[in-house]
Amino acid sequence: MTEFLKRLLRTPQGAIGVAIVGLVLLVVIIGPWVAPHDPESLAPLQRYKGSSLTYLLGTDQYGRDIFSRLLIGARATVIMAMLATLAGTVVGALIGTTSAFLGGRADEAIMRTIDAVMSIPSLLFALLVVNLLGSSIVNALVAVAVAFAPGMARITRSVALSVRKQDYINAAIARGESARFVIVREMLPNVIAPIIVEMTIRVSFAVMLFATLSFLGLGAQPPAAEWGLMVSEARRYMHLSAGILIWPSIAIALVAIGFNLLGDGLRDALNPRA
């Protein structure tokens, strides 16, 4: 484990990725306690302020402290993105591995269905799900998870196909192991490395997808401090104070970049020979 961390930190992408993601997770955990102001207290006299010592990143259209809102909004934004990705990954990985294990006609049927689902752009698909289920943060989570599962299934299957040909799978089948054991215990542990890499990269997409959904008014609802929603609300006031729009956008970009770099670093660390 320590050797793995060393390998991860040796590459610049890995080191920067770990630093950014670590910082983001720190904010997620302790954000609400260190926030200097109440994120929802309105102050009509303090609207559109620039950066100052009282308001580190200025205030928004209602005079709320942007820095505090970012710190508190991190929970809604980042945790949701991670949960959605995790759910999508687990479902996708199981479908992909099962499909590779079954092979033949069953594989064809599963993969063509996946292809059909994948042909719908993920944002549109998420919009469809949210529209059907109603706009709430849990439904947005489900929507993103469902939108991610087919892609993960496809990636997992491509790796699982090569694992399927290995002799330890043959040995397990010749031994008379159940299909469930072969899929979960023999195959899944060997496809996990590329899945983890893909997952970290997808977290950044999920953050952006959530932000987009919130921006369109289908995810978090005001007055929540979700970052995408903050950008959406700031849109009308940006000519009065650009900071309202820029700071949450930077936060979203930072998380996306951090997870992307971490994914790159993990890919190198998990495949030392590649």
Next chain:
Amino acid sequence: MTETTKTPVLQIDNYSLDYRTATGAFHALRNVSLDITPGEILGLVGESGSGKTSLAWSIMRYLPGNAREVGGAIRLGGEDLAKKSAAEIGAIRGKRISMVFQDPSTSLNPTLSVGRQLSEVLMRHRGLTRKQAWAEGEEMLARVGLKTPAQMMARMPHEASGGEKQRVVIATAFACNPECIIFDEPTTALDVITSRQILNLFVELQAETGVASLYISHDLALVSRTAKRVAVIRRGEVVEQGEVSAIFHDPQNDYTRQLIAAVPNPAIRLVESRPDATAAPLVKVENVSVHYGRKPFFAALTGRAHERVVGNRAVSLSVQPGEILGIVGESGSGKSTLAKAMTGLNPFEGKIWFDGKSISGVSDMDTGYRKDVQIIFQHPDASLNPRHRIGEILSRPLKLYGGEGSGSQAQKIGDLLEQVSLPRSHADRYPHQLSGGEKQRVAIARAFASKPKLVICDEITSALDVSVQASIVRLLLELQRVHDTAYLFITHDLNLVRQIAHRIAVMYHGELVEIARAEDISSPDRADYTRRLIEAVPIPAGTTAAAN
């Protein structure tokens, strides 16, 4: 030997090479000194990881970035290669030194025609025009014994067989009349009969051109038949070198002696037992055929005929209890296909009788059958799940079939490890922490965990070094004596199978050619294909042709 007075073409003088790794310097070669005079074949023999290929690449001046040359020199015709510039080396490679690789299917570019690749060398080093080079290339191909050189020039590599491809590679190596050619295991990837032909071609061309050759191989028997002098390399050090006859008849070094003793010799039988021929057979395979590929959906819809690939064609054989039945044949002859059919990994047509029960498909293979019939695969790297500990790997058969006797699970796993002479503490390790031979022992322990009546060994020693192979074979025979297990021993190594099998089945293109008792396999009234196979196998040095 007057040849030793000639000035050497290639002179390796006290050469050392290190690789820098994360854990410190790895000494790949230490103080290697070799000379090759014109017209001489020097055999370089060593096991995997001994530094044979590192030496080849340092002669070709193509080393990875982490290589450090610590000392010594490599001289070609008296010039130190290490002092040459990259451009000078480029002019030397292919013209003065060339190389023949192990696997012709990867050393030819699959997207360029054979003629293009051959004529490129001629154009680059001999300044010929494209037309001249093409004509010259045809001549070269004719010289290496290809029947239709003009057509071959136009073909793509995938349209040629393995033997033909290796001939093309050899033609390319000889194209510019180099002073020195390095052969890096040129026949390892080929079938027995093909590799014998390639070897004959090599000896012929070598005699004709008088090129100095460095012949790298792990196969002692093979080297003893081609080379005049042999150097034995171990862990980067040349432990012994000298004339072939001297090395093989009077080896000075312990390691050389060990290596020579480990080479399978068909004259020495390792099994004395004799199975009861009158007993009811344990397994009877009746007309088992295997076809690969399923009918495409559209072909089924339109009623178009569909040719299936044949893996096995009506194979029938039987194994007595406690008998070792060897199955030999070239790659693609259907040996492994039969093993897979018998373990339910391939669907098959026909019938298998096991212990009086009839089995006509995968669904008939119940837990009892699975328990009694175990399979061991070729590559232990592939057959042990890299993410499972050894203890977990060995616990599965115990869980599935219920280990006999009392004692805890850990106790039983420890016993299994001890049975294959591994320490009990290995249960906590992962497969990658074990050597190749140890991994194969774990695979054997797993197969024997259920106390099976039949164990199918699918090329289980061919991925191992010769000395490890000998110890694995000893272990198998020991287990056979204790448990009276029957083996289906699949291999392409005729010498080995003649040592241990009671009867030998020969397969060719998915069909069973014949089954003969091991003692009778070399008799002249065997089938034509069997005789060709026997003739093609190099007999280890030190034994006379009388064994044949």
